[in-house]
Amino acid sequence: ATPASAVPELAVIGGDGIGPEVTREALKVLAATIGNAFTTRNYQLGAEHWKATGEVLSDDTLAEISTADAIVLGAVGAAPGSAEVPSGLLERGLLLKLRFALDQGVNLRPSTWYPGTPTPLSEEVTGAGPIDFLVCREGTEGLYCGNGGVVRTGTPQEIATEVSINTAFGVERVVRDAFTRAAARRKHLTLVHKHNVLVNAGSLWRRVVDEVAADFPDVEHDYLHVDAVTIAMVREPQRFDVTVTDNLFGDIITDLAGAVTGGIGLAPSANINTSGEFPSMFEPVHGSAPDIAGTGKADPTAAISSMALLLDHLGRPADAERIRAAVSADIASRLGAPARTTGEIGDAIAALV
Amino acid sequence: ATPASAVPELAVIGGDGIGPEVTREALKVLAATIGNAFTTRNYQLGAEHWKATGEVLSDDTLAEISTADAIVLGAVGAAPGSAEVPSGLLERGLLLKLRFALDQGVNLRPSTWYPGTPTPLSEEVTGAGPIDFLVCREGTEGLYCGNGGVVRTGTPQEIATEVSINTAFGVERVVRDAFTRAAARRKHLTLVHKHNVLVNAGSLWRRVVDEVAADFPDVEHDYLHVDAVTIAMVREPQRFDVTVTDNLFGDIITDLAGAVTGGIGLAPSANINTSGEFPSMFEPVHGSAPDIAGTGKADPTAAISSMALLLDHLGRPADAERIRAAVSADIASRLGAPARTTGEIGDAIAALV
Numbered sequence: 243a244t245p246a247s248a249v250p251e252l253a254v255i256g257g258d259g260i261g262p263e264v265t266r267e268a269l270k271v272l273a274a275t276i277g278n279a280f281t282t283r284n285y286q287l288g289a290e291h292w293k294a295t296g297e298v299l300s301d302d303t304l305a306e307i308s309t310a311d312a313i314v315l316g317a318v319g320a321a322p323g324s325a326e327v328p329s330g331l332l333e334r335g336l337l338l339k340l341r342f343a344l345d346q347g348v349n350l351r352p353s354t355w356y357p358g359t360p361t362p363l364s365e366e367v368t369g370a371g372p373i374d375f376l377v378c379r380e381g382t383e384g385l386y387c388g389n390g391g392v393v394r395t396g397t398p399q400e401i402a403t404e405v406s407i408n409t410a411f412g413v414e415r416v417v418r419d420a421f422t423r424a425a426a427r428r429k430h431l432t433l434v435h436k437h438n439v440l441v442n443a444g445s446l447w448r449r450v451v452d453e454v455a456a457d458f459p460d461v462e463h464d465y466l467h468v469d470a471v472t473i474a475m476v477r478e479p480q481r482f483d484v485t486v487t488d489n490l491f492g493d494i495i496t497d498l499a500g501a502v503t504g505g506i507g508l509a510p511s512a513n514i515n516t517s518g519e520f521p522s523m524f525e526p527v528h529g530s531a532p533d534i535a536g537t538g539k540a541d542p543t544a545a546i547s548s549m550a551l552l553l554d555h556l557g558r559p560a561d562a563e564r565i566r567a568a569v570s571a572d573i574a575s576r577l578g579a580p581a582r583t584t585g586e587i588g589d590a591i592a593a594l595v
Numbered sequence: 596a597t598p599a600s601a602v603p604e605l606a607v608i609g610g611d612g613i614g615p616e617v618t619r620e621a622l623k624v625l626a627a628t629i630g631n632a633f634t635t636r637n638y639q640l641g642a643e644h645w646k647a648t649g650e651v652l653s654d655d656t657l658a659e660i661s662t663a664d665a666i667v668l669g670a671v672g673a674a675p676g677s678a679e680v681p682s683g684l685l686e687r688g689l690l691l692k693l694r695f696a697l698d699q700g701v702n703l704r705p706s707t708w709y710p711g712t713p714t715p716l717s718e719e720v721t722g723a724g725p726i727d728f729l730v731c732r733e734g735t736e737g738l739y740c741g742n743g744g745v746v747r748t749g750t751p752q753e754i755a756t757e758v759s760i761n762t763a764f765g766v767e768r769v770v771r772d773a774f775t776r777a778a779a780r781r782k783h784l785t786l787v788h789k790h791n792v793l794v795n796a797g798s799l800w801r802r803v804v805d806e807v808a809a810d811f812p813d814v815e816h817d818y819l820h821v822d823a824v825t826i827a828m829v830r831e832p833q834r835f836d837v838t839v840t841d842n843l844f845g846d847i848i849t850d851l852a853g854a855v856t857g858g859i860g861l862a863p864s865a866n867i868n869t870s871g872e873f874p875s876m877f878e879p880v881h882g883s884a885p886d887i888a889g890t891g892k893a894d895p896t897a898a899i900s901s902m903a904l905l906l907d908h909l910g911r912p913a914d915a916e917r918i919r920a921a922v923s924a925d926i927a928s929r930l931g932a933p934a935r936t937t938g939e940i941g942d943a944i945a946a947l948v
């Protein structure tokens with residue numbers, strides 16, 4: 243994959259629920275930004291595909307997807323209580339399989355609060371200064387490995403385990419990436435962990451941060467326990483610039499980050515394969531929200547902003563910036579205006595680009 | 596231990612940092628409430644004790660403590676970045692050792708927002724209705740078992756693991772307790788997990804909740820992924836009545852719960868040994884905050900409110916209620932008033948009891 247050189251080919255996986263709806267708008271805005279300087283191949287994967295074929299993601303399809311220059315993904319998964327689809331089947335068999343098989347070790351999740359955007363935080367908190375931070379979440383390790391098991395299922399003696407795996411390789415990769423990004427931003431990095439309880443993994447993460455920090459003398463770094471982060475995120479979100487953390491902690495704190503900065507309808511993400519060997523994947527942080535699928539209520543902004551991350555990755559930062567500017571202008575126009583449909587928001591941002 | 600029948604004997608462990616300061620005020624208020632209907636034995640444990648003796652908690656001391664009727668604990672642990680005390684040494688060797696050795700399977704963490712109390716949430720959120728919920732956190736399993744290891748420490752091939760252990764026994768115990776409490780409250784229970792990723796443990800938790808639910812036909816129950824909980828907690832904290840979850844998720848969401856309901860300076864907790872075989876332990880949710888130790892800035896309210904949980908547990912609900920009423924009156928008086936010292940807040944609440 244040589245994304246910057248040729249017309250990039252995108253593998254598009256709309257997925258479940260609102261996934262295809264927000265993806266359509268994302269591609270609309272991408273086309274408005276760079277015209278036909280990209281091609282797409284669509285993959286019908288997710289709940290419907292599984293119900294029809296019994297397959298979640300075949301090795302052949304995965305092999306095909308892995309030749310794309312990048313992947314645009316909507317959302318994957320059935321409703322949490324769904325009886326139709328076993329819990330985790332689509333998440334682990336499709337979304338996590340892609341992140342793991344394509345070795346997407348750095349999951350970037352930027353959060354920006356645009357003044358005027360509805361937030362559950364008080365004006366005292368939001369008024370303290372601009373809120374603009376980036377979480378670098380490890381994407382291929384931790385409790386997401388699917389390592390663990392069950393004995394004596396369904397008996398009073400049942401024991402179920404989950405194993406978090408952390409390697410120097412994986413931790414160093416995301417920590418170095420995070421320091422690099424911090425150096426290009428406000429030069430502050432926060433490690434998030436729970437090293438007072440998870441002493442094995444915590445010790446590794448701390449040592450790696452200290453080691454990599456030596457290569458970035460102008461980046462300050464500090465540490466917060468994950469529980470304390472939830473407090474800081476609602477009381478003083480301004481304290482964060484770049485945060486680096488493991489897969490599960492990253493999952494948790496980025497949903498909170500999305501909520502405080504205007505809702506996860508606005509939160510984009512990128513799953514970066516740092517070696518370039520396999521394609522990176524761009525997706526909103528939010529899930530498939532089957533409850534609002536088909537109603538036109540889904541906010542495509544997160545999926546659209548993910549296209550800015552895609553353009554950054556494809557080496558087109560000026561175009562990425564055009565999308566970001568259009569999104570922020572559109573968000574500013576929302577204050578007091580009537581609600582719009584998914585398609586209307588996509589149209590408006592496409593027109594602004 | 597027959598707490599309700601005799602004059603209960605309390606093992607008091609002030610601990611580190613602000614721990615001893617807030618504990619003093621908690622005992623002051625307890626004495627103001629029930630006079631000398633209790634006795635105390637003090638244990639000097641924590642960072643200083645470890646530095647002086649090299650011991651965190653000896654088997655003899657643990658055996659002695661385990662004969663008490665209840666334990667009052669302040670806070671344990673050095674500053675997160677401390678070079679003097681190895682990370683986790685005091686937390687795992689003292690606090691968690693007590694919770695595990697004394698089989699305190701149910702960690703109760705109530706959160707109430709008192710109107711007027713500073714909160715990072717907007718008036719739109721807090722104005723939507725009373726915020727009053729209870730998290731029942733499992734206390735003796737999960738990632739807190741200290742199970743895991745490291746190979747090739749310090750090399751580029753290092754692998755560090757952490758194992759979450761979940762047993763039908765431990766899960767059923769806290770789930771049943773949570774349903775019982777929900778039945779006595781607003782009859783709503785939320786299971787918090789991440790069953791789409793942690794499928795082994797998640798499946799166990801879900802099945803146990805469904806099974807126990809059958810014994811509580813008038814309690815409704817629902818489910819949220821832990822990431823989604825952080826969103827709901829800041830957008831609609833009113834949706835929660837009783838929440839049941841594992842050790843780590845409980846740790847994370849109760850810090851957030853504390854933050855949104857006025858700061859963890861107000862959040863009490865109880866570590867309940869449900870069989871009565873060993874003493875239960877009462878402690879504020881907050882940590883030892885070594886940065887403000889000795890300044891008189893520590894808010895003892897959480898430690899004081901923990902005494903209400905102690906009195907509930909000792910079968911004195913009317914006395915517990917007196918403490919709760921005094922705390923809520925004191926909190927109401929804080930609005931616009933000058934800051935008070937740790938001792939002044941304790942005095943004021945003691946006078947109100």
Ligand SMILES: CC(C)[C@H](C(=O)O)[C@@H](O)C(=O)O
Pocket residue numbers: 318319333334337338493527529791792822
């Ligand atoms: C759907 C789920 C498996 C996924 C995750 O936990 O990573 C999602 O919550 C996310 O944050 O991308």
Ligand SMILES: CC(C)[C@H](C(=O)O)[C@@H](O)C(=O)O
Pocket residue numbers: 438439469671672686687690691846880882
């Ligand atoms: C100090 C620490 C080990 C402890 C925990 O993680 O349980 C604390 O955060 C708590 O919530 O009581």
